[in-house]
Amino acid sequence: MIEIKDIHKSFGSNEVLKGISGRFEAGVTNLIIGGSGSGKTTLLKCMIGLHQPEQGSVQYDNREFTTMNFEEKIEIRKEIGMLFQGSALFDSMTVEENIMFPLNMFTDQSRKEKLERVNFCLERVNLEGKNKLFPAELSGGMKKRVGIARAIAMNPKYLFVDEPNSGLDPKTSIVIDELIKELTEEYNTTTIVVTHDMNSVMGIGDYILFLHEGKKFWEGSNKEIAHTDVQELNDFVFASRFMKAAKDKF
Amino acid sequence: MNFTNFGKYLLLLKAVFRKPEKSRIYIKVMFQQMNFIGVGSIGLIAIISTFIGAVMTLQIAFQLVSDFVPKTIIGSVNRDSTILELSPTISAIVLAGKIGSAISSEIGTMRVSEQIDALEIMGINSPGYLILPKIIAGITMVPLLVIMSMFLSIGGGYLGGTLSGAVSPADYVTGITTDFNPYTITVALVKAFVFGFIITSVPAYEGFYVKGGALEVAQASTRAVVVSCITILACDYIVTQLLL
Numbered sequence: 001m002i003e004i005k006d007i008h009k010s011f012g013s014n015e016v017l018k019g020i021s022g023r024f025e026a027g028v029t030n031l032i033i034g035g036s037g038s039g040k041t042t043l044l045k046c047m048i049g050l051h052q053p054e055q056g057s058v059q060y061d062n063r064e065f066t067t068m069n070f071e072e073k074i075e076i077r078k079e080i081g082m083l084f085q086g087s088a089l090f091d092s093m094t095v096e097e098n099i100m101f102p103l104n105m106f107t108d109q110s111r112k113e114k115l116e117r118v119n120f121c122l123e124r125v126n127l128e129g130k131n132k133l134f135p136a137e138l139s140g141g142m143k144k145r146v147g148i149a150r151a152i153a154m155n156p157k158y159l160f161v162d163e164p165n166s167g168l169d170p171k172t173s174i175v176i177d178e179l180i181k182e183l184t185e186e187y188n189t190t191t192i193v194v195t196h197d198m199n200s201v202m203g204i205g206d207y208i209l210f211l212h213e214g215k216k217f218w219e220g221s222n223k224e225i226a227h228t229d230v231q232e233l234n235d236f237v238f239a240s241r242f243m244k245a246a247k248d249k250f
Numbered sequence: 251m252n253f254t255n256f257g258k259y260l261l262l263l264k265a266v267f268r269k270p271e272k273s274r275i276y277i278k279v280m281f282q283q284m285n286f287i288g289v290g291s292i293g294l295i296a297i298i299s300t301f302i303g304a305v306m307t308l309q310i311a312f313q314l315v316s317d318f319v320p321k322t323i324i325g326s327v328n329r330d331s332t333i334l335e336l337s338p339t340i341s342a343i344v345l346a347g348k349i350g351s352a353i354s355s356e357i358g359t360m361r362v363s364e365q366i367d368a369l370e371i372m373g374i375n376s377p378g379y380l381i382l383p384k385i386i387a388g389i390t391m392v393p394l395l396v397i398m399s400m401f402l403s404i405g406g407g408y409l410g411g412t413l414s415g416a417v418s419p420a421d422y423v424t425g426i427t428t429d430f431n432p433y434t435i436t437v438a439l440v441k442a443f444v445f446g447f448i449i450t451s452v453p454a455y456e457g458f459y460v461k462g463g464a465l466e467v468a469q470a471s472t473r474a475v476v477v478s479c480i481t482i483l484a485c486d487y488i489v490t491q492l493l494l
Binding site for chain 1: 275370
């Protein structure tokens with residue numbers, strides 16, 4: 001479980017986050033949604049320590065993260081897996097080396113054991129036999145899946161996913177969404193997905209936190225989202241003609 | 251590099267020298283960097299050193315044409331200039347262009363494509379993992395390249411001088427073997443050590459703090475070479491002043 005309380009973050013005079021609070025449970029897919037510039041990615045980066053919030057707290061299973069020193073943060077980060085928007089695979093390494101990298105760094109497993117783990121992770125994301133390919137040889141969807149395989153290599157307790165569907169076709173997006181949901185339920189991870197993809201929202205949003213102009217405007221599940229009277233949320237969710245037409249059927 | 255940047259540079263170095271997560275992996279990366287910095291630069295340094303040695307001999311011969319000056323002085327002047335200044339400094343400036351831009355581009359690209367963020371999220375000290383092996387490779391391989399450069403430059407002087415007839419082989423060899431002061435080698439190696447540190451750490455700093463995209467990576471790469479060259483020349487003066 002991850003709990004955030006009253007997170008404030010500014011860049012110069014631009015206040016991006018204005019007191020965000022929320023609670024993200026384990027075993028369910030938690031979504032942070034909002035329009036461009038609403039502060040989703042900044043909130044995510046505050047939660048994982050890439051940005052230091054000016055005010056507020058981030059707790060990983062009641063362990064206060066924001067006030068930890070460097071070494072303590074490193075220990076928490078070993079429990080974190082993250083899929084970046086651009087996958088962030090290491091260009092100079094093969095798929096196998098990318099997934100094996102955290103295992104090499106933090107475990108004393110034999111090469112055989114590490115290879116077994118790599119193959120298991122690749123199998124889990126349906127990329128068996130792609131070990132020796134380089135990131136430049138992969139499609140966007142395959143890169144995302146390798147990114148997920150690398151993120152789960154160390155059996156993380158916390159999984160962060162930044163815009164998993166950006167640049168992907170609808171079919172591949174659904175595959176990635178379902179994979180994230182399956183892994184979350186299977187390993188009981190605390191999963192937080194930052195997205196503005198409405199298919200993800202309606203498909204896997206067990207808990208949704210909606211941000212607008214740096215503030216939390218709404219929280220609830222995908223079953224409740226169609227029946228809210230929060231104007232900003234309705235404007236965001238039902239912006240497209242398709243979603244407007246579909247609204248009555250929810 | 252202004253004072254703010256210098257402060258950030260020192261803080262980055264502090265992070266670079268934190269205890270490695272796993273020394274074995276750092277050592278593996280270090281050998282890869284030694285191969286890139288050292289072995290990968292042998293050809294370039296060899297060509298430049300040989301020609302500079304040859305040109306130096308011709309110019310010294312041209313400037314010292316006098317019946318009162320023995321021809322052996324050509325070899326002596328070429329030897330001391332090469333060891334004390336040309337080999338360390340010219341090699342360092344050339345390497346700053348070749349290696350500095352590569353280091354800055356590599357780390358800058360990793361920054362803008364979130365690969366450095368990925369390292370940090372994994373719990374890896376990214377400055378240590380990315381920069382420490384490069385610095386160690388720099389401070390070990392640049393002195394070796396400079397030693398090679400000294401031999402080739404003096405050899406190039408021999409070839410240039412004798413082929414053009416500016417100096418006889420016997421005079422040149424007598425020149426380079428007369429009144430040799432081994433301390434000049436120490437000075438050159440201290441310079442090479444300092445330059446090796448600059449060539450790797452300054453571009454790494456420029457790349458590490460890149461913000462933006464491809465254009466900013468390219469600008470950081472250019473800045474890395476310029477700042478490295480200026481820093482090399484400034485440190486050249488300081489080391490020379492301190493040691494001679």
